[in-house]
Amino acid sequence: MINDLKDYFVFVGRCLAKTIEGDWRYFLWMTALSAVTLLGLNAYCKQFASGLMVTGMSDQVSWGLYIANFTFLVGMAAAAVMLVIPVYVYKDETLHDVVILGELLAVAVIVMCLLFVTADLGRPDRFWHMVPGIGKFNWPISMLSWDVIVLNGYLALNAHICGYLVYMVYCGRKPAKMWYLPFVFIAIFWAISIHTVTAFLYVGLGGRPFWNSAIVAPRFLASAFTAGPGFLILTLQFIRRLTKYQVSDKALMMLRSIVQVSMVINVFLLFCELFKEFYTDSAHVASAKYLFFGLHGHFGLVPWIWTAMALDAAALILLVLPLSKSLKYLDLACVLAIVGIWIEKGMGMVIPAFVPSQLGEIVEYFPTLNEWLICGGIWAFGLLLYTLFLKMTIPVLTGDLRPAGAAPGGPH
Amino acid sequence: MNDEERELDGGSGGMTRAAFLAGAATSAVAATAAALAPLKDVTDLPSLEEFLQQHYKELTPEDKAAILERISKQVEKDYGVRPNLTDQPPIPGVEFGYALNIGRCIGCRKCVYACVKENNQSRDPQLQYIRVLKMRKGSIDVETSDHHYEGQVPEEGFYYMPVQCHQCRKAPCVKACPVKATWQEPDGVVVVDYNWCIGCRYCMAACPYWARRFNFAQPEIPAGELNPDMGYLSNRPRPKGVVEKCTFCLHRTRNGKYPACAEVCPTGSRKFGNLLDPESEVSQIIKNKRVYVLKEEVGTLPRFYYYFDL
Numbered sequence: 057m058i059n060d061l062k063d064y065f066v067f068v069g070r071c072l073a074k075t076i077e078g079d080w081r082y083f084l085w086m087t088a089l090s091a092v093t094l095l096g097l098n099a100y101c102k103q104f105a106s107g108l109m110v111t112g113m114s115d116q117v118s119w120g121l122y123i124a125n126f127t128f129l130v131g132m133a134a135a136a137v138m139l140v141i142p143v144y145v146y147k148d149e150t151l152h153d154v155v156i157l158g159e160l161l162a163v164a165v166i167v168m169c170l171l172f173v174t175a176d177l178g179r180p181d182r183f184w185h186m187v188p189g190i191g192k193f194n195w196p197i198s199m200l201s202w203d204v205i206v207l208n209g210y211l212a213l214n215a216h217i218c219g220y221l222v223y224m225v226y227c228g229r230k231p232a233k234m235w236y237l238p239f240v241f242i243a244i245f246w247a248i249s250i251h252t253v254t255a256f257l258y259v260g261l262g263g264r265p266f267w268n269s270a271i272v273a274p275r276f277l278a279s280a281f282t283a284g285p286g287f288l289i290l291t292l293q294f295i296r297r298l299t300k301y302q303v304s305d306k307a308l309m310m311l312r313s314i315v316q317v318s319m320v321i322n323v324f325l326l327f328c329e330l331f332k333e334f335y336t337d338s339a340h341v342a343s344a345k346y347l348f349f350g351l352h353g354h355f356g357l358v359p360w361i362w363t364a365m366a367l368d369a370a371a372l373i374l375l376v377l378p379l380s381k382s383l384k385y386l387d388l389a390c391v392l393a394i395v396g397i398w399i400e401k402g403m404g405m406v407i408p409a410f411v412p413s414q415l416g417e418i419v420e421y422f423p424t425l426n427e428w429l430i431c432g433g434i435w436a437f438g439l440l441l442y443t444l445f446l447k448m449t450i451p452v453l454t455g456d457l458r459p460a461g462a463a464p465g466g467p468h
Numbered sequence: 469m470n471d472e473e474r475e476l477d478g479g480s481g482g483m484t485r486a487a488f489l490a491g492a493a494t495s496a497v498a499a500t501a502a503a504l505a506p507l508k509d510v511t512d513l514p515s516l517e518e519f520l521q522q523h524y525k526e527l528t529p530e531d532k533a534a535i536l537e538r539i540s541k542q543v544e545k546d547y548g549v550r551p552n553l554t555d556q557p558p559i560p561g562v563e564f565g566y567a568l569n570i571g572r573c574i575g576c577r578k579c580v581y582a583c584v585k586e587n588n589q590s591r592d593p594q595l596q597y598i599r600v601l602k603m604r605k606g607s608i609d610v611e612t613s614d615h616h617y618e619g620q621v622p623e624e625g626f627y628y629m630p631v632q633c634h635q636c637r638k639a640p641c642v643k644a645c646p647v648k649a650t651w652q653e654p655d656g657v658v659v660v661d662y663n664w665c666i667g668c669r670y671c672m673a674a675c676p677y678w679a680r681r682f683n684f685a686q687p688e689i690p691a692g693e694l695n696p697d698m699g700y701l702s703n704r705p706r707p708k709g710v711v712e713k714c715t716f717c718l719h720r721t722r723n724g725k726y727p728a729c730a731e732v733c734p735t736g737s738r739k740f741g742n743l744l745d746p747e748s749e750v751s752q753i754i755k756n757k758r759v760y761v762l763k764e765e766v767g768t769l770p771r772f773y774y775y776f777d778l
């Protein structure tokens with residue numbers, strides 16, 4: 057037991073050592089990310105000292121970019137694990153190798169989610185009030201308490217699965233099913249649950265008609281399964297260009313079909329929502345009107361949502377055409393879809409519910425520079441983490457990193 | 469092991485890399501220190517006692533006494549007055565209710581300012597619990613209301629509808645709070661423990677009446693304007709980063725007084741009393757007048773009623 061632990065720590069140590077190796081491109085990338093992270097940290101320190109008044113939020117629009125990013129990222133994290141389904145449920149091995157990369161992405165993204173929530177807190181020093189056992193947790197009543205549980209649980213699950221599988225590859229041993237398969241299946245359900253619970257956070261509020269719609273959770277899942285695998289398509293191509301790690305075109309095409317189907321469903325659900333809002337044309341349409349066409353001379357979100365619509369439409373067309381079998385167009389489609397969904401779910405979903413306010417007042421929300429910097433910092437930190445994870449794992453997967461004594465093998 | 473690493477490194481010598489990494493580490497430390505610099509402006513870090521303070525409902529009477537003393541001292545230091553800070557318990561057999569005569573209110577906003585004064589709300593940034601809506605006659609749709617009307621009141625063709633916390637029986641804000649920092653007292657008042665709230669603002673998203681306010685900055689009250697009669701769960705000075713709201717002036721009403729807004733209203737539009745006492749003024753109004761609640765469809769069962777004479 058003790059020896060096993062020792063071996064494991066040696067393994068982690070050696071993986072860590074890998075992160076300070078690389079060519080100038082790697083160091084440039086890491087330096088740039090660190091710089092942006094530090095800018096974000098600096099902006100956060102300012103916010104910590106002066107309070108949330110440095111943001112564009114108000115009593116009327118009490119959530120802003122942080123929660124918008126949070127919502128988007130929960131989806132990314134959930135979707136990363138969806139690659140697991142074909143591999144383990146349908147025994148289709150095409151995506152086998154990229155599963156670990158997907159789960160690593162989930163870990164990095166969940167960390168970003170937790171950082172975004174923390175950035176949004178008025179009293180981050182009281183975070184321990186949320187820790188079950190020592191704090192006072194309003195579970196199971198509060199949807200936010202559910203979210204805290206499912207997100208942290210998801211983080212732990214994926215960290216375990218990745219850590220275990222990669223270690224087994226390193227040791228050259230066959231992973232014991234009981235140590236990962238049950239967790240993999242739990243993780244699949246858990247992935248759906250994190251995004252559903254996050255949707256329920258909004259849906260459960262009767263006083264916010266814009267959110268109070270049963271279709272929010274399915275919409276969230278559909279958009280997540282577009283953005284998540286889309287991001288992986290891009291990442292995998294970087295990996296195969298920059299490292300010895302082989303990713304087959306077949307795997308990329310498999311991801312393409314996931315993105316394709318999800319994007320179609322996503323746009324369809326969006327259409328259903330819009331029909332309900334605008335055809336009914338009840339008093340509750342005010343938020344949607346504000347979002348798409350502006351309300352009483354206020355047009356703050358109109359450019360955002362039409363940008364998103366244009367990007368979504370372009371991505372959809374590219375994806376359904378055979379054109380996107382060529383990687384160049386597929387990449388373009390993924391970028392368009394990711395940005396489009398980021399806007400649609402963030403600025404297009406979180407903010408309009410606050411405009412007009414519950415008492416009909418229109419106060420617009422414009423994020424401040426400081427807020428953007430904090431968001432940029434968290435994104436950079438997330439990418440930094442993911443890069444480090446990849447840097448640690450890929451040498452193991454390609455067989456370059458083996459226990460001392462074992463001959464470095466070829467790709468397994 | 470070193471040999472192997474150097475091999476994989478593909479040529480760039482070990483020494484150069486070590487020097488490079490050392491340089492990188494030094495600049496990283498310097499840059500991080502610079503990034504953290506704004507923290508030196510932090511003036512309101514909680515003391516250890518404050519940091520470790522338990523949830524209101526876990527406190528023993530001794531704990532409470534110590535906390536009240538600590539807060540009193542702090543107020544004395546900050547504002548130069550020794551406050552009369554208490555934690556008055558709810559009165560058994562009392563459930564507070566409010567009735568507002570929508571036909572009489574003239575929209576003068578005296579209640580708004582009396583409330584700010586009574587409850588030690590921040591003056592800068594200005595924070596108010598009561599919002600008076602100027603409504604066109606013939607409509608109860610708040611979306612056509614004017615929040616920022618000025619000039620002579622009352623204006624022909626309009627009526628005025630003040631809105632504040634409705635102390636809902638089924639309060640969505642209480643359900644939302646992840647840490648039970650806001651709850652309903654036995655007398656129906658929904659309160660916030662300013663020492664427990666983490667500032668997530670989920671309750672603000674949940675409230676259908678826009679009744680909750682957030683301290684985006686350190687609240688500022690000129691020393692001379694502080695109201696020294698304070699309740700722990702109501703009008704004691706708040707820290708930044710927490711949510712607050714109307715408490716029906718519980719430090720007054722639990723001592724048999726009227727809320728400040730009811731007392732100041734020049735038209736007598738505001739009626740306050742015990743819903744459990746069938747003879748009380750509010751109970752009589754609910755029984756005999758035309759009464760409605762705002763946004764009945766959201767099912768919050770408010771304890772705040774609007775009524776007409778007639």
Ligand code: SF4
Nearest residue numbers: 633634635636641675
């Ligand atoms: S009016 Fe709003 S703050 Fe007051 S009890 Fe109801 S939901 Fe809570």
Ligand code: SF4
Nearest residue numbers: 645665666668669671
């Ligand atoms: S802001 Fe405070 S009172 Fe409101 S839900 Fe969050 S912790 Fe609870």
